Amino acid sequence: MREFVFALEYDPGTNPVADVLADHPDARIRSLSCHVTPDSLWRVDHATGPTEALEALEAAYQDAAYFADCLVRDDCGASCETQVLDRSSDTRIVYTFWERTDECTSVPHLALEHFGPGLLFETDREGRRHRWRIVLGDEAPIHDFFDALDAEVGECTGIEMLRLTDLDPDRSLDASHDDGLGLSSDQLEALRAAVEAGYYETPRAVELSELAEALEIPRSTLSYRLRRAEAALAQSVVASDDSLEAVLPAR
Template sequence: MREFVFTVEYEKGANEVMDVFIENPDLKARTMAVHATTDAMWRLDYLTGPTEALEEFDQILGSVSICNEVIGMCGAPVVEWDYEILSSTADSRIVYSCREEGEGVQSIPHVAAKHIGNGLLMQAVRRGSQYQWRLLVDDEETVGTIYEDVHDGLSDGLSLSVQRLSEPKCWFEDELDVDGDELPPEQQAALEAAVEFGYYESPRRNTVQDISNELSIPNSTLQYRLTRAEAWLARQFVSNSLGTEVEERSDPTELELSA
């Protein structure tokens, strides 16, 4: 088997759902499961981010006018589809969606299923302007046909790039999680501001609300960035001090079930 990783990048204004991700760099979505046949595609997406960004996502989800990232990748009029928010917290959502495949451009999972057939396995992550997909394929000929179909189906404002075609890496590691190895710039900036404004001093010189007012960003956004940055620092500290790798468990969907 080979691992095929490619990214569809969106210009601002090209897609109403991706615009929410572009405007909210802390918002992230990854597939928990995706399945496709020649007739339909259905999936579960796990989203994390500040409260305001998730609320904005909720609103756009209920009023989409074109086929978009929740249900596909094209810019054609919306086909028959349905969605349900299965879980909702202040900083996360689990969203179920199902769409029928219509004429013209189909969803990326539909394109992959058409060429791979039974045994389709794929993952995807959305963040900022990028929507990255990872598929398991059994031959390079299949890679070429999938690439051509996806490329030919891109609407205006979308571009396609290939990251790699290689031996499969461990799919149990969230390799597409940009929070894994490096601290994202937004979280680093939040941490630096918190130190500068004396948030970690005793007694504190400023609260999160005070700092968010100074930075002109929502309080919940700053709190979210600080929480994620602190979790990252804690994992780095423990990993370095114990000489072991620490697996992130902030996502309840990633917990393994024990017998």
């Protein structure tokens, strides 16, 4: 088995859920399950964040123009059902089911068409970035699928291939390579570029948008990578054998 990881980056106004996540950087959605047949798709999502963000996400899920993972920009005529299974101040569990029409397509449907049944899907959404992890067979035609996906997403959605490796049971969706700090190669590259450009200096020598332009990636993508890298570094410090007092300056 192999894991194939890639990300979609939605432009403003092209995905109601992505628009809400972009407006609320503290919110995040991870899939608990995702299942596909040739004629339908259903999934359960776990959303976390401030109450205001979750209320906006709940409304976005109910948007008549939104079908979970459908890549069609115009009204595809699908029949969609959305149900909140659990609601609290900082969590939403949302079930979505839709029946496909001739005009509809999605990442899971394209994967089913190219790879066949028996696939495992995992997704993670922050900001305008929607990251997919698909567990599939060793002989799956990755390039044919990626070409088909690229043709479907159009110009309003960026697409980036992140990883294709043999399945590693110890690797999560945000897994690291061999850096020893919990950073992916993309996160490490972004962090190195930010440090070298003076992004972390006081005052900053470069703004995030300028750095993103220099790296030729969307600003939201760079922001996501830096936030994940910073989180990984913070967790590494806290989880280390040394106490925080050992790394903080004496008072």
